[in-house]
Amino acid sequence: GENVEQHPSTLSVQEGDSAVIKCTYSDSASNYFPWYKQELGKGPQLIIDIRSNVGEKKDQRIAVTLNKTAKHFSLHITETQPEDSAVYFCAASIGRGFKTIFGAGTRLFVKA
């Protein structure tokens, strides 16, 4: 069945450093790749997404890259801040995203 693998499961960085989270997906028909951030006590919230017709997308300090051939996509956070500490989930879906498959999450710690 559809599967999304996410690495690493835990990531600790110093404030100001960059953080990279990587995901792979199994279903080559997937064409929508969102990233969600879950802060303590809250539900996951969309922070950025990318569609299969684009290789890279950037929004201020966060960027996503997509390699459809290798079925890899990544989240890059630059100049990390303590408030970036959270659990990040990558996901993949087909079409309009009615069934979204999530990775297992990466717990990011940003040390001040």
Added chain:
Amino acid sequence: EAGVTQFPSHSVIEKGQTVTLRCDPISGHDNLYWYRRVMGKEIKFLLHFVKESKQDESGMPNNRFLAERTGGTYSTLKVQPAELEDSGVYFCASSKRENTGELFFGEGSRLTVL
């Protein structure tokens, strides 16, 4: 605009008991989803409603789980009888009819089965 709300936030029950979780989606969102995250694992799809109709329930684990969305507004997810492996955080999410892919999540209902 109110977000997705879930109740209860935390429920502790004994094996064999029944629990009902409730989700109120964002007003006007036709699509409603239930997901579950078991300790440290992926957020796993359970099912999808479009208004009151079950569009996809391929992720429901077994017949101990029953989801309803009468009237196409709020939804309930009942687990009867609960087993130890049902413990986890149950998330509800909603999206607009013209779904762009973004899911709006509630804060989750943590279920602990002892």
